[in-house]
Amino acid sequence: MITELLSGFLVLTYGCNNRCRWCYTSSSGFKKDLMDFDKIEDYLKLMRSLKIKSVGLLGGEPTQHPKLLEIVKLIKKYKFKVTLYTNGRKLNDEDFARKLKKVGLDFVNFSIQSGSRNAKEHDSTVNVKGAWLETKKGIENCHKHKLKINIQTVLTHSDLETYKELIDEFRYANLFIYYRQIPPIITNCNFFNQKVISNKETKEIYKKIYSYAKIRKIRSYLFSRMPLCWWDKDDLLEKEIHESVVCHCHILTGSILTIDIDGRVLACPQYINLHTMNLVKDNKILSKKEFLGEFNNKAPEKFRKKLKYAPDKRCLDCEYFGKRCTGGCPLIDFEIGPHAKTFSKHISRP
Numbered sequence: 622m623i624t625e626l627l628s629g630f631l632v633l634t635y636g637c638n639n640r641c642r643w644c645y646t647s648s649s650g651f652k653k654d655l656m657d658f659d660k661i662e663d664y665l666k667l668m669r670s671l672k673i674k675s676v677g678l679l680g681g682e683p684t685q686h687p688k689l690l691e692i693v694k695l696i697k698k699y700k701f702k703v704t705l706y707t708n709g710r711k712l713n714d715e716d717f718a719r720k721l722k723k724v725g726l727d728f729v730n731f732s733i734q735s736g737s738r739n740a741k742e743h744d745s746t747v748n749v750k751g752a753w754l755e756t757k758k759g760i761e762n763c764h765k766h767k768l769k770i771n772i773q774t775v776l777t778h779s780d781l782e783t784y785k786e787l788i789d790e791f792r793y794a795n796l797f798i799y800y801r802q803i804p805p806i807i808t809n810c811n812f813f814n815q816k817v818i819s820n821k822e823t824k825e826i827y828k829k830i831y832s833y834a835k836i837r838k839i840r841s842y843l844f845s846r847m848p849l850c851w852w853d854k855d856d857l858l859e860k861e862i863h864e865s866v867v868c869h870c871h872i873l874t875g876s877i878l879t880i881d882i883d884g885r886v887l888a889c890p891q892y893i894n895l896h897t898m899n900l901v902k903d904n905k906i907l908s909k910k911e912f913l914g915e916f917n918n919k920a921p922e923k924f925r926k927k928l929k930y931a932p933d934k935r936c937l938d939c940e941y942f943g944k945r946c947t948g949g950c951p952l953i954d955f956e957i958g959p960h961a962k963t964f965s966k967h968i969s970r971p
Contacts, residue, residue, distance in 0.1 A: 623917055631676060633681070634655050666906075671909065674701065693721060703726055710749075713754075718765075732775075743756075773797045847949045873929055881893070884899060886898045
């Protein structure tokens with residue numbers, strides 16, 4: 622039975638000032654509805670009772686919430702570490718960046734797709750002219766005011782030079798690489814072919830990115846929905862990647878709590894139409910006891926059980942299965958790896 626969780630997320634709005642081609646919130650139509658500020662403190666009290674240590678602020682674009690400063694201040698009142706996930710354009714206002722630092726923001730994760738030489742390509746990807754310059758200024762302002770910065774980019778192409786200049790331009794930040802950002806259950810079956818590079822291309826380009834970042838003494842992390850066996854431990858480079866890549870599924874472990882703008886719980890932050898329960902009943906937030914009762918026995922647990930399968934029987938004998946690896950995302954099939962050709966049906970765990 623789950624009694625404690627690891628991380629919490631608040632979806633403040635699906636409104637956004639960018640229109641990224643690969644964004645998982647695009648299916649929402651970028652609705653400008655806002656999370657009710659008056660309910661946030663009760664959400665935080667629930668998170669604290671569940672031993673959650675950190676809170677991430679999501680969108681859409683969370684800086685579009687008019688009470689963002691008050692929200693960060695409130696989160697810090699309850700002693701959480703707080704991370705803002707943003708395209709950074711509003712942070713080009715240095716005073717706004719300074720105020721975020723003052724109210725206690727810990728980390729800023731910036732979404733940016735290139736360095737300055739490919740600024741036009743970035744603007745094309747996010748469908749806003751001049752967006753790259755505003756994001757760059759936002760990153761610089763946060764660095765100036767000593768906020769901890771991570772650069773997030775999505776693997777949408779295999780041009781190494783673009784990723785190299787991103788590393789060179791922002792050498793004071795960690796680099797987070799996200800692969801297969803879009804869940805297929807909310808899109809049509811041809812979506813990946815249109816907007817996301819293949820698994821094979823991803824593996825080869827990330828090896829090059831990792832090697833270059835290492836030379837430049839930059840930490841890079843791949844958040845992949847594919848299994849650990851995707852990487853060959855007999856290959857020296859791939860063994861290093863194998864040791865750092867993030868590829869477990871928190872849905873299966875029940876380790877996070879993601880609260881949507883209306884108080885419903887999302888199974889995963891990237892699956893914005895997949896709700897498993899509602900925290901608000903009779904206009905009140907569930908108590909810890911009420912939450913755990915539903916989280917462990919009703920729709921959330923039924924959903925976890927439905928997804929707890931091994932994609933290949935060899936997973937059951939793997940030392941990493943159920944720990945660092947859950948066999949990849951349970952909602953995405955595999956294209957490469959040692960089990961790709963034998964993948965035919967899901968095998969239930971014992």
